[in-house]
Amino acid sequence: MSFLQVQKNIKKGILSPLYLFYGTETFLIEETIHKLINKVLTEDQYDFNLSTYEAKETPISVAIEEAQTIPFMGSHRVVIVKEAQFLTGKDQSKVEHDLKELEAYVLNPISETVFVIVAPYEKLDERKKIVKLLKSHSEVLDAAPFSDHEMEKWLDERVKKYGVQITKDGREQLVQLLGNNLVMIAGEIEKLALYVGDGGVIDDVIVEKLVSKTMEQDVFSLVDHVIHRRKQQALQVFYDLIKQKEEPIKLLALLARQFRILYQVKELTNRGYSQQNIAGALKLHPYVVKLATQQAKQFDEKKLLSFLDEIAETDYKIKTGKIDKQLGLELFIIRVLGV
Known part of the structure; x- marks a missing residue:
């Protein structure tokens, strides 16, 4: 049930x-x-x-x-x-x-x-x-992870408790920022509902303004900026993460995970898998797969594999002391951006 x-x-x-x-x-x-x-x-x-x-x-x-x-x-x-x-x-x-x-x-x-x-x-x-x-x-x-439809119904029921509504763009933005972390989503909905007040509407602009971003989301944004060659925004996100004293090696690992997801999603899509099947196979939220599918269209498999090879090489150089960890990560981002 x-x-x-x-x-x-x-x-x-x-x-x-x-x-x-x-x-x-x-x-x-x-x-x-x-x-x-x-x-x-x-x-x-x-x-x-x-x-x-x-x-x-x-x-x-x-x-x-x-x-x-x-x-x-x-x-x-x-x-x-x-x-x-x-x-x-x-x-x-x-x-x-x-x-x-x-x-x-x-x-x-x-x-x-x-x-x-x-x-x-x-x-x-x-x-x-x-x-x-x-x-x-x-x-x-x-209590399995929600499908897109189940997440939509759950979010609608959740906001209804507080006497407010949420738009389709608001739902998507919330899931993009927080993934399938229901604990965080529930907490943020309560905060958003208090902000818009009884009878108010939560849209994507309000979600973007008020919802706290996780480091994983910042990395997702970084990858998205890199993929779409938004050089200034990509480097700004990177420098912001460094100012927040995020560990470069951890950021590199998260970048590797994101590029690996893009490669896997692209490969499974080419094999004829549906987004729902891909989500099940990779144990990811369907909306994450939807976004990754859009991002993966910007690259062929060979390019994504080359990025993963570069990340592995950068990780090796950092851990063997051949390059400073922040500089190594920055150079990798710049190479991917084609600056």
């Missing part, structure tokens, strides 16, 4: 006695847990009816025993089991879990208890009986 649908059900009071939250977007998982707890319990019931366990440290049987305990001073109890590595193929914890007991509970959960199992991993071991049972007998949240 989608993140938005799970949250809608919780808001309406349509609750399940059993939940499975898995996936790498931990922000979505934590936010959903928070909404679930607040829907089921009042704040003064937390001490009596809310229990959280780490599966890496505590046997699942302890959590099940808690789930089977009658709620105290309330109608429901919430039991949360985090870091459930036993649902994956790589359980590195030293705790032994009685999965037979958990299987029995899944088939007959306690109606007065909301039992939540959290596995913040990309994949579960679908061959395991307990995984199959949980997926068929619980409400499942797959």
